[in-house]
Amino acid sequence: MQKEAERAGIPTALITAIPSVAKSVGVSRIITGGGIPYPAGNPSLPRDREIEFRRRLVAKALEAVSTAVKEPTVFDVSIA
Amino acid sequence: MAEKKVRIVHYINQFFAGIGGEEKGSSPLEHCEGPKGPGVGLMQQVGNEAEIVRTIWCGDNLVNQESERILAGIAELIREAKPDVVVAGPAFNAGRYGLACGMVARLCSQTLKVPVLIGLYPENPAVEIYRRDAYIWPCAETAVGMRKDLPGLARLAVKLGRAGTLGPAIEEGYLPRGFRSNEYVAKNAAERAIEMLMKRLAGQNPPTEIPLRGFEKVPPAAPVQDLSKATVAIVTGGGMVPRGNPDKLKQAFADAYGTYSIAGLPELPAGDFKGIHGGYDSTWVDEDPDRVVPLDALRQFEKEGRFKVLLNEYYVLCGIGTNVAMAKKLGARIAEQLKRKEVSAAIYTST
Numbered sequence: 001m002q003k004e005a006e007r008a009g010i011p012t013a014l015i016t017a018i019p020s021v022a023k024s025v026g027v028s029r030i031i032t033g034g035g036i037p038y039p040a041g042n043p044s045l046p047r048d049r050e051i052e053f054r055r056r057l058v059a060k061a062l063e064a065v066s067t068a069v070k071e072p073t074v075f076d077v078s079i080a
Numbered sequence: 081m082a083e084k085k086v087r088i089v090h091y092i093n094q095f096f097a098g099i100g101g102e103e104k105g106s107s108p109l110e111h112c113e114g115p116k117g118p119g120v121g122l123m124q125q126v127g128n129e130a131e132i133v134r135t136i137w138c139g140d141n142l143v144n145q146e147s148e149r150i151l152a153g154i155a156e157l158i159r160e161a162k163p164d165v166v167v168a169g170p171a172f173n174a175g176r177y178g179l180a181c182g183m184v185a186r187l188c189s190q191t192l193k194v195p196v197l198i199g200l201y202p203e204n205p206a207v208e209i210y211r212r213d214a215y216i217w218p219c220a221e222t223a224v225g226m227r228k229d230l231p232g233l234a235r236l237a238v239k240l241g242r243a244g245t246l247g248p249a250i251e252e253g254y255l256p257r258g259f260r261s262n263e264y265v266a267k268n269a270a271e272r273a274i275e276m277l278m279k280r281l282a283g284q285n286p287p288t289e290i291p292l293r294g295f296e297k298v299p300p301a302a303p304v305q306d307l308s309k310a311t312v313a314i315v316t317g318g319g320m321v322p323r324g325n326p327d328k329l330k331q332a333f334a335d336a337y338g339t340y341s342i343a344g345l346p347e348l349p350a351g352d353f354k355g356i357h358g359g360y361d362s363t364w365v366d367e368d369p370d371r372v373v374p375l376d377a378l379r380q381f382e383k384e385g386r387f388k389v390l391l392n393e394y395y396v397l398c399g400i401g402t403n404v405a406m407a408k409k410l411g412a413r414i415a416e417q418l419k420r421k422e423v424s425a426a427i428y429t430s431t
Contacts, residue, residue, distance in 0.1 A: 012301070066303050
């Protein structure tokens with residue numbers, strides 16, 4: 001799905017818990033998320049830290065779409 | 081005693097039958113007994129093993145435009161000739177000729193139940209459409225490669241005519257058809273995996289038993305130049321929809337996507353939105369839908385001026401069991417919407 005947006009000239013970032021799959025199918029900008037059933041969160045963290053973690057994920061996604069890449073690139077975020 | 085010769089029926093187009101090129105694209109369905117055009121070369125390769133008992137040809141435009149009528153005619157001509165195998169092409173990278181060969185292949189596999197082999201350039205669009213209907217021998221891009229392509233085509237035609245089926249693509253050399261078949265092997269999976277691992281550790285590169293299919297490469301789009309002027313959108317394959325699933329989106333094998341308003345919402349409120357994705361436990365995202373549609377964080381950055389504005393609706397489907405063709409189609413439709421709404425960048429989430 002992302003590739004079609006990229007083809008249309010819209011940069012995308014994908015937050016996913018399985019960056020290896022995203023990479024192998026050719027997604028350009030990949031953010032390693034919290035978990036398969038919660039890509040933009042992590043319920044095992046205390047609430048405030050989870051919110052900070054999500055903030056970092058989204059900040060990284062915004063940074064990724066502002067970054068030139070030539071091939072599938074994984075951007076990592078540390079757990080808050 | 082020599083085995084009975086394999087009976088081949090060969091399908092070609094008007095060009096290779098010597099009728100003419102583009103201008104003869106509407107020439108009628110015709111046939112002759114014995115080989116013609118590339119069939120003559122094919123016969124030299126099969127030696128005494130096989131014979132082309134009939135050659136059928138038709139103008140590429142005609143067979144594509146009046147497929148039903150022409151294919152009925154082709155079916156009759158094939159039935160009469162009682163072939164052991166049908167060979168079509170090679171059509172190299174020719175568009176309409178490739179499709180014509182594919183149509184003949186589907187006729188053979190689905191209706192006539194005759195083994196069928198076609199020759200195509202691997203990137204011929206007909207490959208994607210018809211690879212489950214035929215064994216496809218990978219050919220050159222143009223007829224310049226004919227001489228190199230015929231021996232392989234001939235070898236498989238004879239084998240297929242005799243046995244009715246072929247071994248795995250990786251051994252026989254035809255293009256993978258997307259089927260997996262069971263076979264007996266001497267060593268169990270654990271033993272084979274350990275052997276493979278040992279080889280890998282020894283610096284060798286043993287071939288995988290399950291090669292993944294290749295995916296189309298799309299060059300990454302240029303990055304956003306000035307985020308402070310950007311419109312950002314959210315798209316998710318995580319199946320988070322308004323309560324009650326108003327558009328009745330499918331929980332798997334998506335064939336449509338939903339678009340829902342997030343205007344004025346500081347976060348995606350639990351209870352009003354629900355995960356319906358058929359492939360993961362939605363307990364945690366139902367508890368906090370921002371775990372899959374990170375609206376709260378995006379709103380904060382919007383407020384802080386990190387980017388200009390968040391698109392006031394998000395796009396959603398359940399990304400599971402969706403084949404590549406459908407994902408591509410839905411992805412393209414979403415991209416078209418994003419483009420129309422002058423979105424500068426999109427954040428996708430997948431579960």
